[in-house]
Amino acid sequence: MATTTFSQLLVFAALVLVGHATRLPDGPIVRTQYGDVRGMYVEEGTIFLGLPFGVPPVGELRWKPPRAYNKSWAPDVRDGTVPGPACRQGGCEPDSNDYQHIFNRDKARTQSEDCLYLNVFVPRSVLNSTARLPVMCYFHGGTYNSGTGAALIYDGRILANKTSTIVVTTNYRLAAFGYLVTGEGDDDARGNYGTLDQIEALKWVQHNIADFGGDKDKVTIFGQSAGSDSVAVLLTSSRAADLFHQAIMLSVPFSITHKTQVEAIRLGNDFTKFANCSVGDMKCLRSKSADEILQAQDKVDDYIANPFRLLELFLQWGPTVDGDVLPRQTVDSFTNGQFQGKPFIIGTVLDEAILFIYSALSKPMSKVELDGAALAFLHGKGPAALREYNPPQTSDYRPFLSRAVTDWVFECSTRNVIRNSVQSAENDVWLYVFDHTFSSSFKTFWLEQPFCLGHVCHGEDIPFVFQTPKLINLTFTTDEQVMADTMAYHYGNFAHTGDPNKPSPYVYTTGNVLKTPLNWPKYNGGNQFPNMNFTTPQNVIVQDYNKEKCDFWDKENIYTGTN
Template identity: 80%
Template sequence: MATTTFFQLLGFAAHVFVGALPTKPDGPIVRTRYGAVQGMYAEEGAIFLGLPFGVPPVGELRWKPPRAYNTSWAPGVRDGTVPGPACRQPGCGPTDSDYQHVCNRDKARTQSEDCLYLNVFVPRSVLNSTIRLPVMCFFHGGSYRHGTASAILYDGRILANKTSTIVVTTNYRVGAFGFLVTGEGEGDARGNYGTLDQIEALKWVQQNIADFGGDKDKVTIFGQSSGSDSVAVLLTSDRAAHLFHQGIMLSVPFSISHKTKFEAVRFGTDFVKLANCSTGDMKCLRSKSADEILHAQDEVESYIANPFHLLQRFMQWGPTVDGDVLPRQTLDSFAKGKFQRKPFIIGTVSQEAFLYIYQAFSNPVSKVELYEAALAFLRGKGPAVLHEYNPPQASDYRPFLSHAVTDWVFECPTRNAIRDAVTSGEDDVWLYVFDHVWSFKTFWHDFTYCQGRVCHSEDVPFVFQTPLLMNLSFTPDEQVLADAMVYHYGNFAHTGDPNKSSLYVYTTDNIVKSALNWPRYNKGNQFPNMNFTTPRSIMVHDYNKDKCDFWDKEDIYSGID
């Protein structure tokens, strides 16, 4: 790998950054179509925070599709060292605990409806002054209700430097602000605004990333949890087809169905009542303060739009199946071959559902309660599932339930989606499972039941390697694991193949010794699954076959119809 000295970085800055504008010693300056923006140097490269990609969606623009940012800030130089506000959401206030560093990085943890901002991370290591770098654009998780691109957890500087890519992290409207549906009339809120924000951010990348040294024709989108669900949505939406070239999906909760128009309107009607407005009165809704909207959002969380789709209770907000932005349930799109033929990597962590089950059930679950839950969520399929999993005698069935729900919601529908993709002719796909319990226990401070388990989101700190920015450290084995993941994802961003080595992706002797060949997922390769773990990752074949064969046979994904 070719690395540069600081003086070589300045040489690169002369090409990628401003040219004629005087560069201040405390940060690089980039000339954009909107004017010059000054970022900051970091050991790993350069960082530009709080770049607007959309007109503030406030006032009459609340619950309207995003409009592209089009205002010049010249002749002044924009301050790119300050993050934009997080989108309005519950929690993450200045006094709230943030052990996982998922709140906005500024001291005040600023939130606002004016939140359509993104961040750009430029690596220290560069190819040369003429070749553009691939782009990796990240969508954060948070159940479409929480999250911000400017969380320290998602800081892209280390990932950018080790992959020699331009990393972009972006906000999008969440909760009621991003996904409320009140009806189908001309003035109604139609939903999917958060998804349209993501699409607008990708348009910004197409139009502006070259100013930062990026290649608009080599864009990888990736995300985790609802952020990875967003990637799946964009892979099945014609609206985004021309804006990216491949994807990485970390922990898609495929079996939590997206609301239909009927379900979304019914849920939105309840929300409107709780906001003390009349159905169809958008003027009343837009007159409400953001705090009043959040209060109604909190109140409606316990409502059930469809008793036959109880899993939606775990992700009340999100894209609606509208036949346009989201044409159908994502699993249905994969099954019907109605998705973009683009390379993708997809996977899960080994104990995804423990976090959700223990949040839902604060006390031990009895066998009677287990059977009640199975019948409530699975109805006529409940007895078959209980027979397949054959619950043993126990004083608390939460661990048992967590294992079964991990299979149902995450692992097996993920296998189902990738197999459907292969059947439809997309050969460039790879499957993984992350199976390592992290050593930095402070992350699970408020969630003691995840201590010693591989809970939902445990792979994220390894992708971004951001514990190093939080005065935490990886064990030597964890550092090898993190670098091996970056090696594969970086190769994928550069070449479309996690195995096809790029000279510019970070590597060490440990990675050379530990990085496995990761075969494409297909029957001829015996359905390989990369098991990211310590002390060394291993390759397994037909992972969790018996249980996933069962779920495929019962066909209980994306709700029960």
């Protein structure tokens, strides 16, 4: 392990290489257990990209649990100014449009099965402090089949600087590469490799983050969409219990259950056939190129493993309930008090489902189609849902379906989880809803999903959490900047103190942050179930948000894995 502090290296090593005669461009050099790594200075601090945390999962290691990275690159100095490859996924070609900046940030948009890399963002405050800073480790979304921690939209430099934390973003194996299940034999693909990659990244943080000024005993994990589902999984998995201390979950689709082993094997068998291999022939599957794996993956995109759980079509790949990494459905874990009693913040955006409904249904929906969808997805509880929402006659029922799915899949299942957490004596929990629509300066963000303009679609909060529009020459309005900075204030306080209201002297509190930030009460009945509404022109507290509809879904008991 390093014996030189990051602060010392940042001051003295920018121009001098330790024990190496070759001159590299100016940049901070940090000594790690693997050798020295050179990052780059930015206005907000320093960045180190493409740090390996696992042995490349290729060849015979495809569909094997990750192995901790264990090689030295000394005496060379590793170049930490370029990202590692993204994990293999469809699309993301160099000539593909990337209006949301979610592809790998290098010009070639490099992908590889050798993709177990993470990135570290260090704030300016390290220069003036010998104290170890809290760590915020982010897991990206993308329905477990796309995305990368090195995307520009998740660049952590501004968030790190405003929260005075070390921000880590990481890759993990995706789709068939990360979650294929072929059976339960010793050589079978057992699934959950992407989740094990996330755990391995957290182990890397425990062993190495001190070299970059971080405190391994103050780790907050956070994520959005599949990334927040990952956080929920880690909160219920004993394998991750000692690797983090609190959590933030943005838009968890709790009502989309994870596949059982039996369901995952059915999908895996179909995948194997499309890969032109015999069921159970792992040698054949490992001999296939990554492109052939992606082609087989595309062919099972609409495979239905369980006709009684059609909602899984929106999350074809992902963690499997194996009794180990994922012991049970996450909703059931929270219902039964079988989760780690750690502080957490959780919430949703206003119009979560519009992105999915309008992407799936390009034409107006008739009443007959609406009724059919309710019966197909909700079965015997479909008629009750139709009566509850009771849409008036119209030429397009997609808006009503979007509202109902937002409540069912996101908002009310989230309320169900946080209420069960409180009943299980986890009192340090906070709930929010984000309802701000993009200003006109962000019109390109939804260029390929124009139906999201004027709505608060799934993912619309990410640019405000990371404040990355600045990096692509976009600007917030004054009100948007205030909102983004108050979010950083609350999340930064949470990372430092375990309470979004308890000020830390290191968190950004000048400029656009309100002089008297709104108090965000803990979520419980005694506080009348408060919900922080992140909005413009200023945040407000709403009591018992969306009570009527969430009471309905609770009564129907539709979220749990047993329904």
